[in-house]
Amino acid sequence: MKRNKKLLSSFVILLIVGIFYLFQNYPENKSLENINKRVEEAPVTAEERLEVTFIDVGQADSILLENEGHYMLIDAGNNEDGPKLVNYFKNQNIAQFDYVVGTHPHEDHIGGLDNIIKNFSIKTFYMPDVITTTKTFEEVLDSLAEKEMTLSIPKANTTFKLGDATVKVLYVGTEKENDLNDTSIVLKITYQNISFLLTGDASTKVEQKLNPTNLESTVLKVGHHGSSTATNEKFLNTVNPKYAIISVGENNQYEHPHTTVLNTLASHNITTYRTDQDGTIKVITDGTNIEISTVKTDTNG
Numbered sequence: 001m002k003r004n005k006k007l008l009s010s011f012v013i014l015l016i017v018g019i020f021y022l023f024q025n026y027p028e029n030k031s032l033e034n035i036n037k038r039v040e041e042a043p044v045t046a047e048e049r050l051e052v053t054f055i056d057v058g059q060a061d062s063i064l065l066e067n068e069g070h071y072m073l074i075d076a077g078n079n080e081d082g083p084k085l086v087n088y089f090k091n092q093n094i095a096q097f098d099y100v101v102g103t104h105p106h107e108d109h110i111g112g113l114d115n116i117i118k119n120f121s122i123k124t125f126y127m128p129d130v131i132t133t134t135k136t137f138e139e140v141l142d143s144l145a146e147k148e149m150t151l152s153i154p155k156a157n158t159t160f161k162l163g164d165a166t167v168k169v170l171y172v173g174t175e176k177e178n179d180l181n182d183t184s185i186v187l188k189i190t191y192q193n194i195s196f197l198l199t200g201d202a203s204t205k206v207e208q209k210l211n212p213t214n215l216e217s218t219v220l221k222v223g224h225h226g227s228s229t230a231t232n233e234k235f236l237n238t239v240n241p242k243y244a245i246i247s248v249g250e251n252n253q254y255e256h257p258h259t260t261v262l263n264t265l266a267s268h269n270i271t272t273y274r275t276d277q278d279g280t281i282k283v284i285t286d287g288t289n290i291e292i293s294t295v296k297t298d299t300n301g
């Protein structure tokens with residue numbers, strides 16, 4: 001009997017300590033409804049990893065890549081997303097980007113880039129060789145000039161390193177294109193056995209120009225916010241992705257993503273994530289395994 005009493009009191013003490021510990025670690029200012037985490041496959045525990053975050057910027061694109069403390073940003077949402085992205089990156093203690101890429105000079109891709117240029121050190125700034133007369137584009141050029149930075153034009157079929165990851169430039173449009181979307185810089189990022197294909201807003205016209213031997217990828221950022229002008233079925237067969245990410249705004253005026261694209265993805269059994277439904281989508285890989293988690297916040301305004 002005495003032994004049972006001792007066991008019981010030990011249990012009660014453990015229970016109290018446990019409850020106390022839980023309360024101590026409960027995140028402040030965060031309601032559980034705000035955290036919508038969904039994890040696919042096995043969690044990646046290795047310290048050496050590539051993280052690719054598709055940030056929820058509504059009807060726009062912004063993709064952050066990190067490996068071994070090296071950061072790369074591809075697009076920065078619309079004009080109003082600029083200050084939000086600056087805060088988001090500063091909260092992660094990012095001070096410098098090795099590379100910042102503006103895929104093409106439309107507001108929903110380069111809108112926040114002036115804020116990024118003003119607030120962070122940038123080693124290389126890439127955009128296609130295209131000029132537009134919009135205020136947004138001029139703001140990007142002005143902020144580059146203020147920091148005495150130059151714009152670099154990447155060359156197709158060249159590669160560069162982001163930590164241990166390899167970034168290959170598959171395509172860069174010129175001003176000969178009738179559609180600015182088709183000037184999009186197309187990149188493939190490879191980390192050991194896992195790869196990401198990011199096509200900006202390039203249409204099927206560009207998809208057909210890409211060298212098919214380069215295209216097979218684990219994750220596809222679906223072109224042009226899921227518009228029917230991109231993600232041709234033949235192209236999708238060649239890329240053969242396991243996962244698709246659509247960066248798209250809720251109830252957008254373009255009715256992106258189009259049903260035809262969603263149906264094609266579904267018929268190929270590709271697991272699809274959407275920023276309008278899932279929020280910010282983070283893909284972590286150790287080069288073999290993949291972990292995907294999503295966080296829905298109100299940063300989209």
Ligand SMILES: [Zn+2]
Pocket residue numbers: 060061106108109201224225
């Ligand atoms: Zn766009």
